[in-house]
Amino acid sequence: MADGNSETKSSNQMWGGRFASGPDAIMEEINASIGFDKKLYAQDIRGSIAHATMLAHQGIISSEDKDKIVHGLNTILSEIESGQFEFSRRLEDIHMNIEARLATLIGPAAGRLHTARSRNDQVALDFRLWVKEELQRTEKALTALIAAFLDRAEEHADTVMPGFTHLQTAQPVTFGHHCMAYVEMFGRDRSRVRHAIEHMDESPIGAAALAGTGFPIDRHMTAKALGFAGPTRNSIDTVSDRDFALEFLSMASITATHLSRLAEEIVIWSTPQFGFIRLSDAFSTGSSIMPQKKNPDAAELVRAKTGRINGSLIALLTVMKGLPLAYSKDMQEDKEQVFDAAESLELAIAAMTGMVRDMTVRTDRMKAAAGSGYSTATDLADWLVREAGLPFRDAHHVTGRAVALAEQKTCDLADLSLADLQSIHADITDKVFDVLTVEASVASRTSFGGTAPNEVRKQIAWWRARN
Numbered sequence: 001m002a003d004g005n006s007e008t009k010s011s012n013q014m015w016g017g018r019f020a021s022g023p024d025a026i027m028e029e030i031n032a033s034i035g036f037d038k039k040l041y042a043q044d045i046r047g048s049i050a051h052a053t054m055l056a057h058q059g060i061i062s063s064e065d066k067d068k069i070v071h072g073l074n075t076i077l078s079e080i081e082s083g084q085f086e087f088s089r090r091l092e093d094i095h096m097n098i099e100a101r102l103a104t105l106i107g108p109a110a111g112r113l114h115t116a117r118s119r120n121d122q123v124a125l126d127f128r129l130w131v132k133e134e135l136q137r138t139e140k141a142l143t144a145l146i147a148a149f150l151d152r153a154e155e156h157a158d159t160v161m162p163g164f165t166h167l168q169t170a171q172p173v174t175f176g177h178h179c180m181a182y183v184e185m186f187g188r189d190r191s192r193v194r195h196a197i198e199h200m201d202e203s204p205i206g207a208a209a210l211a212g213t214g215f216p217i218d219r220h221m222t223a224k225a226l227g228f229a230g231p232t233r234n235s236i237d238t239v240s241d242r243d244f245a246l247e248f249l250s251m252a253s254i255t256a257t258h259l260s261r262l263a264e265e266i267v268i269w270s271t272p273q274f275g276f277i278r279l280s281d282a283f284s285t286g287s288s289i290m291p292q293k294k295n296p297d298a299a300e301l302v303r304a305k306t307g308r309i310n311g312s313l314i315a316l317l318t319v320m321k322g323l324p325l326a327y328s329k330d331m332q333e334d335k336e337q338v339f340d341a342a343e344s345l346e347l348a349i350a351a352m353t354g355m356v357r358d359m360t361v362r363t364d365r366m367k368a369a370a371g372s373g374y375s376t377a378t379d380l381a382d383w384l385v386r387e388a389g390l391p392f393r394d395a396h397h398v399t400g401r402a403v404a405l406a407e408q409k410t411c412d413l414a415d416l417s418l419a420d421l422q423s424i425h426a427d428i429t430d431k432v433f434d435v436l437t438v439e440a441s442v443a444s445r446t447s448f449g450g451t452a453p454n455e456v457r458k459q460i461a462w463w464r465a466r467n
Contacts, residue, residue: 169373200244207238
């Protein structure tokens with residue numbers, strides 16, 4: 001016969017573990033966000049002070065209550081920053097934690113703070129402020145990374161190295177020119193940051209739950225006080241919009257992809273087989289068993305963090321893709337993705353800036369590799385077009401035969417004799433040797449944006465004026 005307590009025992013077994021107390025424990029666990037949204041404390045307090053000041057200005061609350069609220073909020077700010085504030089999971093989120101503490105500090109006046117606002121527009125404001133500030137930090141970090149590359153580019157405007165396509169030697173370039181490629185990449189990333197700031201520079205506070213409010217609030221006043229260009233224009237969109245977070249993550253993913261490409265090159269360049277650079281001890285580690293090894297761990301970790309950042313973008317896109325207007329609790333899942341991506345991106349940019357500034361460039365190894373793989377073959381073809389009047393396709397064919405002859409003789413193109421070259425095409429003269437060195441090759445690439453040292457210096461000057 002069944003035990004009279006079997007139903008209770010079965011229920012406890014069903015919940016089990018951390019959730020042994022049943023649905024209440026599960027609901028608290030799934031509903032609480034204070035574990036991560038406490039990061040928004042400064043923005044929450046800043047927004048509340050602006051809101052209270054506006055309410056008093058509009059005669060919605062008294063000046064006395066406003067002064068109590070502002071004093072109490074500043075006290076809470078000091079408590080949090082000094083580590084004296086006790087966060088409660090029972091109070092769910094940062095907004096309720098601060099509101100409860102404010103009530104303890106100042107009494108009934110605290111209840112007036114929430115007039116004409118909802119947690120929906122409150123969290124939209126806090127999060128938007130945080131993302132805007134993070135974008136501003138990212139802009140500064142990218143500016144420092146660009147500056148590091150400009151310094152290396154100027155230092156190595158004349159340093160020849162192999163340029164690659166398909167990771168095969170293609171044509172000689174300068175290391176300065178290669179550095180400037182990353183300046184362009186990270187310059188575009190910085191532009192995306194600036195555009196993202198411009199796109200999200202609107203204040204959500206005052207949209208309330210979704211329909212606005214009947215109180216005579218001044219949303220332009222709070223927008224100005226919080227440093228926004230103006231208020232948002234549709235209350236439904238305001239509380240349901242997370243485009244600013246998605247745009248941040250999109251920018252972060254593209255920037256991380258550029259950082260990962262650079263990290264991959266640093267990993268390759270620092271191998272003994274390439275030996276183009278040496279990383280400083282600050283950004284590399286030794287092997288636990290092989291004393292001769294120096295591992296490019298910082299570059300590898302930058303490369304890996306791209307996966308985390310990309311994952312955050314996909315996660316939030318997936319959260320948002322099926323939400324009807326206006327607010328849904330699903331949107332609580334927005335912050336952890338952004339916080340994690342922001343931390344990863346900040347660290348990756350800082351690490352890469354340090355690596356670029358500290359690495360030793362081995363110009364001898366770069367120059368030796370620059371002429372490998374018959375990298376000046378295109379220069380021979382171009383010379384045949386200019387000096388011998390051949391159509392490019394014919395010049396391409398003649399050059400191919402010259403490369404085959406050099407391979408047969410196991411020498412570089414510049415080491416073939418004039419007789420060797422004239423046996424392939426009679427119109428070749430000794431002037432051809434002026435273009436077959438890697439230095440002559442890079443010097444000849446004078447088209448706008450080309451690798452010629454003087455052109456590289458022009459691009460450096462253009463960027464320095466704008467960085």
